[in-house]
Amino acid sequence: MRNPKSKSTVSTTTWALFLTTHAVLLEKIEATLKVAELPPLEWYDVLWALERAPQHRLRMHELAHSVVLSRSNLTRLVDRLEAAGLVERQSAADDKRGAYGVLTSAGLAMREKMWPAYRDCIVDLFNQHLSKDEQGIMNGALRRILDAARDSADEGI
Template sequence: MPADLLADPTIRAWARLLKAQKLLLEGVQAALSEAGLPPLEWYDVLIELKTAPDQRLRLFDLGERIVLSRSNLTRLLDRLEKEGLVTRDNCSEDRRGLYAVLTPAGLAMQKRMWPVYQTAIQNLFGRHYDARDAAQLADLLERPISAPA
């Protein structure tokens, strides 16, 4: 990025945010891979289903909640279903709709992945910030998340 653009604090912050996200996600993925665990995209789906009512979400709602793999959700669910981590159930309210449902094996996988993910978060990100800095950063990043579209 040209230096004159980075003179603008907003552009510089945006560029740093994108670069940090890329490096942090790559680092987390490497940690999961080294531990013999599935990709971070799998965790993204599993944790959303774990925290959903009855551990199930309509596919549209799941697509709205996940962060990492919206465009490939159907293929991702195919892989998760093949591994027995999720199932798909018909939606009684809408015969065309489907639910993604977390299985006991999916819950077990999420629990296996979390300690590695948590350690990677601390090693790659958390060690750079004290609690006050982390809280301030979270508050700053909440602004565009919560702002009306």
């Protein structure tokens, strides 16, 4: 029982590496963005999700799902983005409960401004170390894991 692996022989090496790599890389990326005086990564995620969406807008719950955040956290993240002028709220015409998060032109500009710094991080820390084959294999494997975790049938990444 000293070593978890001994019990029913499950190897957790990949999982442990997955977690640690994520933690280390995220820490580095956030630090880089901070030095460049750019907003945190989650802002990028929201801006990019909106940029890809039809009419540059998504309902709050869609946005929350898209960036994998709880509703309440997304509410407040959008508060901050709205305060910064990067996103606007628009009430939904067809559902009076609902609201859209809408990308502003300043939000689009910020997404584009953040991208080079972010892309360089991804390349330097991640892509650079992966062969095309490895990328293909990881895409397949992660896709499968993600779809299973989300009970399949979800749209984009």
